[in-house]
Amino acid sequence: METLGALLSGLGAITGVALSSPRYAAVSALHIAGIAFLIGGIVLVDLRLVGLVRSLDTAAVRLLRRLARSGAVLAIATGIVLVSARPDEYLANRVFLAKLAVIALALANAALFEWLARRRSLQTVLDSSAGRLAGALSLVLWPAALALGRWIAFV
Numbered sequence: 001m002e003t004l005g006a007l008l009s010g011l012g013a014i015t016g017v018a019l020s021s022p023r024y025a026a027v028s029a030l031h032i033a034g035i036a037f038l039i040g041g042i043v044l045v046d047l048r049l050v051g052l053v054r055s056l057d058t059a060a061v062r063l064l065r066r067l068a069r070s071g072a073v074l075a076i077a078t079g080i081v082l083v084s085a086r087p088d089e090y091l092a093n094r095v096f097l098a099k100l101a102v103i104a105l106a107l108a109n110a111a112l113f114e115w116l117a118r119r120r121s122l123q124t125v126l127d128s129s130a131g132r133l134a135g136a137l138s139l140v141l142w143p144a145a146l147a148l149g150r151w152i153a154f155v
């Protein structure tokens with residue numbers, strides 16, 4: 001943990017992202033943009049997987065998953081920069097650590113779905129019980145990460 005804190009402090013010194021600086025505000029805005037792409041894309045895919053939205057074909061699902069993936073990359077990259085503004089506080093914050101754990105689970109679920117889709121084909125997995133389960137888990141995990149992210153400011 002100490003090494004991680006030192007690494008993040010070093011990153012903070014390089015990027016100059018101090019709390020209350022315009023740079024922090026800009027990175028925070030990009031973090032929210034990433035979250036919007038991620039949640040906007042993945043929730044529609046998940047609703048298709050659990051059977052609540054039927055009208056999305058595989059091409060639309062591919063496009064939305066690409067949007068969600070780009071959003072996740074942006075949210076994760078900017079999230080790391082935000083942490084570098086005050087690493088010791090965040091690494092001692094239980095809500096922040098819970099958020100990271102939930103994100104890790106959501107990413108593992110997404111990776112498993114990706115593996116299945118490559119192995120069997122996206123069309124097959126979209127209408128399978130494994131797909132329904134992955135969609136249901138994702139529908140719980142990503143919004144939970146979002147809620148925990150917002151909660152950090154209040155603890």
Ligand code: HEM
Binds near residue numbers: 031
């Ligand atoms: C490794 C990945 C991530 C890291 C390290 C990270 C880190 C952070 C940090 C440090 C903050 C500022 C918290 C504060 O002091 O108020 C924040 C805010 C937030 N994060 Fe993340 N984050 C990551 C990914 C995500 C993802 C994937 C989501 C959504 C699913 C998310 C949702 C949020 C939300 C909603 C906020 C509050 C924004 C605001 O109210 O201005 N984060 N994140």
